[in-house]
Amino acid sequence: xxxQLAIATLGVFLATITPGMAAETVMQKVKRTGVLxxxxxxxxxxxxxxxxxxxxxxxxxxxxxxxxxxxEKELGKKVELKLIALTPAQRIPKIxxxxxxxxxxASSFTWERDKQVDFSVSYGATGTQLLVKQGSKIDSPESLIxxxxxxxxxxxxxxxxxxxxxRAILVYFKDRAEGYTALQQGKIDALAxxxxxxxxxxxxxxxxxxxxxxxxxPYSREGIACMVxxxxxxxxxxxxxxxxxxxxxxxxxxxxxxxxxxxxxxxxGVVLLNRDLRDLAIETMQIMIESREEIPQR
Numbered sequence: 304x305x306x307q308l309a310i311a312t313l314g315v316f317l318a319t320i321t322p323g324m325a326a327e328t329v330m331q332k333v334k335r336t337g338v339l340x341x342x343x344x345x346x347x348x349x350x351x352x353x354x355x356x357x358x359x360x361x362x363x364x365x366x367x368x369x370x371x372x373x374x375e376k377e378l379g380k381k382v383e384l385k386l387i388a389l390t391p392a393q394r395i396p397k398i399x400x401x402x403x404x405x406x407x408x409a410s411s412f413t414w415e416r417d418k419q420v421d422f423s424v425s426y427g428a429t430g431t432q433l434l435v436k437q438g439s440k441i442d443s444p445e446s447l448i449x450x451x452x453x454x455x456x457x458x459x460x461x462x463x464x465x466x467x468x469x470r471a472i473l474v475y476f477k478d479r480a481e482g483y484t485a486l487q488q489g490k491i492d493a494l495a496x497x498x499x500x501x502x503x504x505x506x507x508x509x510x511x512x513x514x515x516x517x518x519x520x521p522y523s524r525e526g527i528a529c530m531v532x533x534x535x536x537x538x539x540x541x542x543x544x545x546x547x548x549x550x551x552x553x554x555x556x557x558x559x560x561x562x563x564x565x566x567x568x569x570x571x572g573v574v575l576l577n578r579d580l581r582d583l584a585i586e587t588m589q590i591m592i593e594s595r596e597e598i599p600q601r
Contacts, residue, residue: 362567390478
């Protein structure tokens with residue numbers, strides 16, 4: 304009797320599920336709700352961070368706003384962008400569980416990550432370097448042996464240091480601010496992070512003259528991209544179109560696109576990129592643009 308009741312109950316439950324309800328795509332969800340829920344970072348200056356007013360802002364947040372406007376045109380309705388601050392370790396689980404529709408912060412492609420989510424085209428570039436105290440003599444893979452290197456878990460920086468020197472001692476922090484403090488207090492010998500983040504800290508940090516970024520050549524070079532749930536090709540198409548359109552406008556010196564880039568990376572921006580990093584960012588954009596059909600300019 305209990306078995307028959309269980310079967311009957313299951314049948315009623317399944318009957319209430321409409322076709323495709325359990326596998327709603329991002330585009331369907333945004334069309335239904337009018338909300339694009341996006342994960343980003345709270346401390347990845349200048350890509351995504353919390354400003355003094357408590358708002359999530361940055362270059363990647365600007366890309367998310369452009370994506371939301373693109374969806375409005377495609378869906379024919381107003382789309383609200385809802386931002387959620389995530390740690391690096393939260394990003395992929397939140398996408399898989401569909402707590403967020405997309406993550407744009409400073410995420411880099413890896414094959415391991417690609418098994419779980421899909422990546423957009425790269426719209427920026429960076430690499431892994433170390434922030435150290437002046438005169439530390441930490442400037443080569445050999446010099447990392449036995450040294451305490453601060454990292455954030457589940458980041459490409461962690462993997463880059465493991466590859467460069469397996470005998471380095473990795474010290475894990477919950478966020479970059481905690482890592483910077485530990486370095487200043489002498490609890491670690493170096494902090495591994497993206498080159499641009501370290502440049503941002505040097506520009507704005509206290510006692511910055513006591514620190515330097517090493518080595519001159521990063522341990523890795525990585526493209527920065529958005530991450531979306533797998534099996535959402537229409538949504539990914541919209542994301543890629545938006546990013547390519549922006550980058551094409553930037554390299555073609557369209558004022559509105561140049562303003563967005565320079566707001567974060569220009570001479571009056573949040574972080575002034577050194578020549579190598581700016582050239583790398585532009586080269587990455589040009590490669591992405593040339594790999595796609597040219598988008599007609601409006």
